[in-house]
Amino acid sequence: MTTPHDELAALAAELVAIPTENPPGDERPCAEFVADWFAERGIETRLVERPSAERAQVVAWVGEDPREAAGDDATTLVLNGHLDVVPAGDPGEWERDPFAGVVEDGILYGRGSADMKTNLALAMLTLRDLAPEIESGDLDGSLVFHGAMGEETGHPGTRTLLEEGYGGDCAVVLEPTDFRVGTSAKGVATYRIAVSGSASHASRPDQGTNAIDAARPLLDAADEYDDRLRERSDPLVGRAFATVTEFEAGTDSNMAVLPGRAELLLDRRILPDETFAEVEDEIEALLAGVEREAGVETDRSLVKHYASAGIRPDHPLAERFRGLSAELADAPADPWGLEAATDAREFVAAGTPAIIWGPGNLAQAHAVDEYIDLGDAATGLEILKEASRGVLGER
Template sequence: MSERSASERSAELERLACDLVRIPTENPPGNEGAAAEFVSDWFREEGIDATLLEEPDPDRPQVGARVGENGPTVVLNGHLDVVPAGDPEAWTTDPYGGAVEDGRLYGRGSADMKTGVALAMLVARDLAPEIRSGSLSGSVVVHAAMGEETADPGTRTLLERGFDGDYGIVLEPTDFRVATSTKGLSVYRIAVEGMATHASQPDAGTNTIDEARPLLDAIDEYDADLRQREGSLCGGAFATVTEIEAGTDSNLAVIPDHAELVLDRRVLPGEDPDAVDAEVEALLDRVREEHGVETTWTRIQTYASSSIPVDHPLATSLRDGSAEAVGADGGVGEPWGIEAATDARNFVNDAEIPAVTWGPGDLDQAHTVDESIALADADVARNVLEDVVRAFIE
């Protein structure tokens, strides 16, 4: 444990998390640069080697930092990007003001996941003296990655460029539950074709909105079927239309000849994305055969699912430490999988590094108006994380 007092530790964590929240890093469009420079400068001021990596996108740098060169290595992963805040007038506080009220930090990214980034930075800094003195034989790596919110290969690139290790902890908000499994998703853009005509003569054309109706019905049936299948620690699979557009690029009096919708298919551990593609294609074939609706499709985004054994020592250690710190309520001491996709998939699937998703804060706060996190929980998480990492790099 750091020699700083509890109050000093709380104050510096609050200050660092606030500073990060106050740097807008919305994705899209993806403007992580200022935050990456902040993180890189902070590490260098603390005497820690940090690289401002301009891959995979030179306009969107990210940071990899390392303390130590030998022994077992734990990678602490966080992402710098946040989803757009939307209308600031809908927020009670400035989404990028970093306000603290009644012990909660408010702002876009407070829960998802700049407080997690701050935890990684501070734990690496606090363990650095023991690593350098040789009393800890291992190493700590920190990721401040770009592009997690849109499946960009930020974390994967950091791992490929040598910021890897033997274990990974992805510091997303899980309310102290340890996720050994993560859901994935495949996102599809589906186009429906019709024939344009004047709205005063609708029967002279084919309204693509009407053509989309049986497709929407078929997707509802597909979703119902998925919900009946066996689930996982992450819950069940779903198929949801998240966007639909038709007629927006023409005159108001024109029957639209083209519609596009976005289908979000949540993918469970063990499901093959290619097999999911085949299910979607079969669905569209059936709609064409039964209703004459012509469609084309493209998979536009993919997050792979991931899984490691629930009794992996890293998972067990974090579960035990969390349950001791906050109690076993809410499933903290039980095996669990997270419904959301996380960059744990890059560790497990791409780099073959066992990784869990864990952190303070409630996932329900992610992507919401007035997003916030209890700073007292962040303090507890810092202590748990420091103890667990120290045990794995002794």
């Protein structure tokens, strides 16, 4: 006899077994699987081919069509997750095939098991299980499901779904947080910064200017900037940072040639009370100082930007999930925020309160041999359904 626990494990394993590595971001097969699953159960569902048909997203809803529910007194709750996962890397480093969806001793292994295919399964089952109560009128409101594209690389998947009208009055972004309720998250801005030299043969180094040497003042300035940023802190998400995460020079030429160009990536973590405009001004001042003091010309481009986001820690949505998570999962009930960026920012930017919550250990996200405890996932399903009932409210 199949139990609800077995059903959850099987559905999560099927989702893990659909590779959606980003890059390149082949989310469409997973979106089609989810859409078919909902359609087979009589739940309204749509594939959304913006911003990319090849990387289609999926939405589903029970209750009012969210595109027509504006101004409705009943509450619409969005359960948001992303379809993409980070690349698994070398399969040889994994003890199990990262896309086999292996379940052993109550543990689901595989890329995306924690971040966040299992939590997508929770949202899918919640819509299905609450559908009779919503359709009968026992619950006064609607549930909307998001299976978004591109979250891992900052693509506007969730933003596009909101622009298409698939929003609500509040949202849960189902990241693995060990049942802690995140009401704020850092943002990030990643810059590609380059310095130029002039190439010459390494046997005659004085005839050129080594771009690696030209980059040294820039690296020193980045370290000094990071030191200053570490003095800034938010009580929930911690300190601001600026970290060089990549450096490249000379890789497109002969090994005996001085590189004529060097590039680095600078990762700037943004606190909830900092604005992107302020960060831009700081980066501009940083590079102007390098040019002025060291005579090094630089050029920069923005690779990606995730806005920081935050709502009141005592928002009713947060309090509801916090209370149930403390009761059923023994999770800490104190206010908390994430050091990483999430799609909660898209909801907050649109004026929709959103929390970040879910079973699963955040340390497993992006890790080799990623896994999730399916017992925790089953508890998460119980909490998500009970909290959703509370948000929608009984008639």
